[in-house]
Amino acid sequence: MTTKQPLRKPNQDYRSREFLYLSEVNTLIECAESGRKHRIRNSALVLIIFRHGxxxxxxxxxxWDAVSFDECSIYINRAKNGVSGTHNLEEDEIDKLLLLRSASNSPYIFVGENGEKLSEAAIAKIIKRLGVAASLDFPVHVHQLRHACGYHLARQGKASYLIQSHLGHRNYKNTEIYIHWAGIPRGSINWSEQ
Incomplete structure (x- = not known):
């Protein structure tokens, strides 16, 4: 007879939302920058995951062959049958990537002390530890940065097709959640008029 594994609790039992606010993302980056080890790598990691979803x-x-410093761009190969494409890099991302590039001979951008690429588990552990260091009120996981990207774009009022393209969603239905999370733009409803 096999024993059943206990079911995982629903996400809302761990946290009230699945995305991070921009201020929380910035706090994670600040914690990474003030860390004892791998400051540049870890701050770049948070920034790149967030900005590119x-x-x-x-x-x-x-x-590294996905990065063009001349074009200020990076090619994102999407997983889960997503739509891959080129994203622009901002100046702060380029600065961090140039520093990382000068310190590594690996073909991979994000590497550990052994020079091997960071595994998904290692990335998850780094983000979780940064969440603890940031003293956020809930446990942070790496996918919240992807959700933060979609939320942030929706909150800025970006068109849903742009959010879909940026996140590499093949199906629009996957993008709708960010529109719902972002809510109606501030000032769109006048509660004082009858």
């Missing part, structure tokens, strides 16, 4: 596996597999 990466899954842990997509981040783990990022290679």
């Amino acid at each position: 990466l899954r842990a596996t997509e981040c783990s597999n990022l290679k």
Whole structure:
């Protein structure tokens, strides 16, 4: 007779939302920058995952040949049958990537002390530890950074097709949650008029 594994609790039992606010993302980056080890790598890791809405596996597999410093861009190979494409890199991302590039001979962007690419589990552990260091009120997981990207774009009022493209969603239905999470833009409803 086999014993059943206990079922995992629903996400809402762990946290009230599945995304991070921009201020929380910035706090994670600040914690990474003030850390004892791997400051540049870990701050770049958070920034790149957030800005490009990466899954842990997509981040783990990022290679230097996907980056064009001349074009200020990075090619994102999406997992889970997503739509791959080129994303622009902002100046702060380029600065961090240049520092990482000068310190590594690996074909992979994010590597551990052994020079091997960071595994999905290692990335998850780094993000979880940064969440603890940031003293957030709930346990942080790496996928919340991807959700934070979608939420942030929706909150800025970006068109749903742009959010879909940025996150590499093949199906629009996967993008709708960010529109719901972002809510109606502030100032769109006037509660004082009858």
